[in-house]
Amino acid sequence: MGSDDGFIEIVDVTKAFGPADRRVFALGGVTATIRRGEFFTLLGPSGCGKTTLLRLIAGFELPTSGEIRLDGQEIGHLPPFRRPVNTVFQNYALFPHMTVAENIGFGLEMLDKPRAEIASTVARMLALVKMSDLAGRRTDQLSGGQQQRVALARALAPQPKVLLLDEPLSALDLKLRKEMQVELKRIQHETGITFIFVTHDQEEALTMSDRIAVMEKGHILQIGSPTEIYNAPAARFVADFIGDINFIEGEVVSCGDGRAEVRLPSGPLLSAHAGQPVSGRVTLAIRPEKIGLRAAGDGTAQLSGRITNLVYFGSGTNVHVDAGIGADIVARTTTPGVAIGDRVGLDLPFADLSVLAE
Amino acid sequence: MSTPDTHAQADAALRAAIRQREREAFRNRWLLLAPGVGLIACVGLLPLALTMIYSFLEPGTYGGVTWTFSTGAYEQFLFERDLFDETLLTFNPSYVIIFARSIFLALVATVGTLLVGYPTAYFIATRPRESRNLWLFLITLPFWTNLLIRTYAMLLIIRDEGLINAVLMGVGVVEQPVGILYTDFAVFLGLIYSFLPFMVLPVYASLEKLDFRLVEAAYDLYATRWRVLRRVIIPATRPGIVAGCILVFIPGLGAYITPELLGGGKKLMIGNMIALQFGTARNWPFGSAAALILMAMVVLMLVFLMRRGGRQVGHG
Numbered sequence: 001m002g003s004d005d006g007f008i009e010i011v012d013v014t015k016a017f018g019p020a021d022r023r024v025f026a027l028g029g030v031t032a033t034i035r036r037g038e039f040f041t042l043l044g045p046s047g048c049g050k051t052t053l054l055r056l057i058a059g060f061e062l063p064t065s066g067e068i069r070l071d072g073q074e075i076g077h078l079p080p081f082r083r084p085v086n087t088v089f090q091n092y093a094l095f096p097h098m099t100v101a102e103n104i105g106f107g108l109e110m111l112d113k114p115r116a117e118i119a120s121t122v123a124r125m126l127a128l129v130k131m132s133d134l135a136g137r138r139t140d141q142l143s144g145g146q147q148q149r150v151a152l153a154r155a156l157a158p159q160p161k162v163l164l165l166d167e168p169l170s171a172l173d174l175k176l177r178k179e180m181q182v183e184l185k186r187i188q189h190e191t192g193i194t195f196i197f198v199t200h201d202q203e204e205a206l207t208m209s210d211r212i213a214v215m216e217k218g219h220i221l222q223i224g225s226p227t228e229i230y231n232a233p234a235a236r237f238v239a240d241f242i243g244d245i246n247f248i249e250g251e252v253v254s255c256g257d258g259r260a261e262v263r264l265p266s267g268p269l270l271s272a273h274a275g276q277p278v279s280g281r282v283t284l285a286i287r288p289e290k291i292g293l294r295a296a297g298d299g300t301a302q303l304s305g306r307i308t309n310l311v312y313f314g315s316g317t318n319v320h321v322d323a324g325i326g327a328d329i330v331a332r333t334t335t336p337g338v339a340i341g342d343r344v345g346l347d348l349p350f351a352d353l354s355v356l357a358e
Numbered sequence: 359m360s361t362p363d364t365h366a367q368a369d370a371a372l373r374a375a376i377r378q379r380e381r382e383a384f385r386n387r388w389l390l391l392a393p394g395v396g397l398i399a400c401v402g403l404l405p406l407a408l409t410m411i412y413s414f415l416e417p418g419t420y421g422g423v424t425w426t427f428s429t430g431a432y433e434q435f436l437f438e439r440d441l442f443d444e445t446l447l448t449f450n451p452s453y454v455i456i457f458a459r460s461i462f463l464a465l466v467a468t469v470g471t472l473l474v475g476y477p478t479a480y481f482i483a484t485r486p487r488e489s490r491n492l493w494l495f496l497i498t499l500p501f502w503t504n505l506l507i508r509t510y511a512m513l514l515i516i517r518d519e520g521l522i523n524a525v526l527m528g529v530g531v532v533e534q535p536v537g538i539l540y541t542d543f544a545v546f547l548g549l550i551y552s553f554l555p556f557m558v559l560p561v562y563a564s565l566e567k568l569d570f571r572l573v574e575a576a577y578d579l580y581a582t583r584w585r586v587l588r589r590v591i592i593p594a595t596r597p598g599i600v601a602g603c604i605l606v607f608i609p610g611l612g613a614y615i616t617p618e619l620l621g622g623g624k625k626l627m628i629g630n631m632i633a634l635q636f637g638t639a640r641n642w643p644f645g646s647a648a649a650l651i652l653m654a655m656v657v658l659m660l661v662f663l664m665r666r667g668g669r670q671v672g673h674g
Contacts, residue, residue: 080577093575097593107579
């Protein structure tokens, strides 16, 4: 048995497609550790390799190099039907010639379980996904949300060690998607199965995951809890991909004790926290909601400028300020009380202003 | 004011225009259908009606028919008239045997084309999209040559002095040529060869539509390769299999050239038997009756297959 910390270990896995002279690497050396029972999300734009990584864990593709271990056992080269791993497919891939119950029982049947056990597990799974009254239906008579539930029940029925979910909510409308997000969390909690969830929707990733791996161009850029990913993005791509953020370019004047003093081209000096020593030209990042709006000339404001635009979005207003650093800085507030053209001061707290690794 | 009046007029005009349009649409539909319906009536229904009428007449001495009503042709199919007592009928199984043999050979040929054709279709359906058309083209290539010529070519290969026996004897596997030609096996080979495309094409069409993610889902749910084939791929492509089997079985049942040339005409099949009645045997009514019995059997089988197919879809 592997330790709880390293339930699934992905060690330096690469995957290349195409003929030898024109290989394209979908994954270029990915290493990650997934804990037992956690909701782990692979997040990234399309083409970042997240689905390829999922298919490698499922066994639909074999790695070009590297190892995938599950519970201490190397599974990277086993066919899919020898891995205790099941998948919920993006298009659900329900068998059209079988009923809901037959679909859910398929995995158990292939494992040659006794009929009585199959029947009782199917009934339990139907109850888990709240589909008990539709057991005899054919799958093409179901709505998208119902198909989604059947696909989930079918993948859970054989009690896999790991459940893989390939953008399972992307085909649902917004309201249903929100419902299913809550449902999925509940089911994961009830079953205690490790979930690996693939999505390109950063909001979905933040709300559902215990930990997130942000991927780009075949590499994992950062692995962390939603709070870590959101508050302390390790790379510019991560910061940009998740939520809204302001980037401020500048030159490091001094650095020490996790604190960097950065001079902007327009003159002002900003204090930012830096995980590691930095020097030269750097990018600072800060979330709009972390920026404090001050009256013009207020002593606590490090920057000041003129409001160029106000964008109301229901729960707040984005205040666009031209502070003379090139792009507008966006600050978020719930109590604007300002108008376009007003001069305001901007407070950029040290704790929320981070230096990004390029 | 004249407003209600104008309204009524406009209404009437509109209704007239709609009626006019409907009449035109109706006429156009029939004009479009006319050539097809005409053709089917002339070369399909009319000869069929003639065949039906002929089957209830008596044979003329030099071929043709004499216009006397008789069910003799149908009786002849099952019974033999006693030479001395015209009213005495004894059961004669020879035609039933010919039918049974034909059905058996057609069935074996259907199973054979399925066994050869399904993997072929699967192979083509799993090629990259660009190369599939080339493979399909190669499958249909034999159609460029007349069936008669292809069958002769086959005859040349399997006869005692042919390629197969030459190779077998050359290598020293056999001393004497293996007699393949003029056996049921030769007919079977010939039928498989000539009907293979009719199996490959419909099976390919349904395999091409198969969502291969279903195959992945089955693998994921612990199905081994054989079970994926049996539980997912074959059920999902059943319409193609049924269509292919029908397309092979029906012409196989009535095959004429292949059994004539490769079977040596020694053992009659339905097609040859019917041809014989219109030729040497000069018994047109019996030939007509045999053709109608064959057709009735085919229709019954199709109805059975379609009802079964429908039930399977209904029950999932």
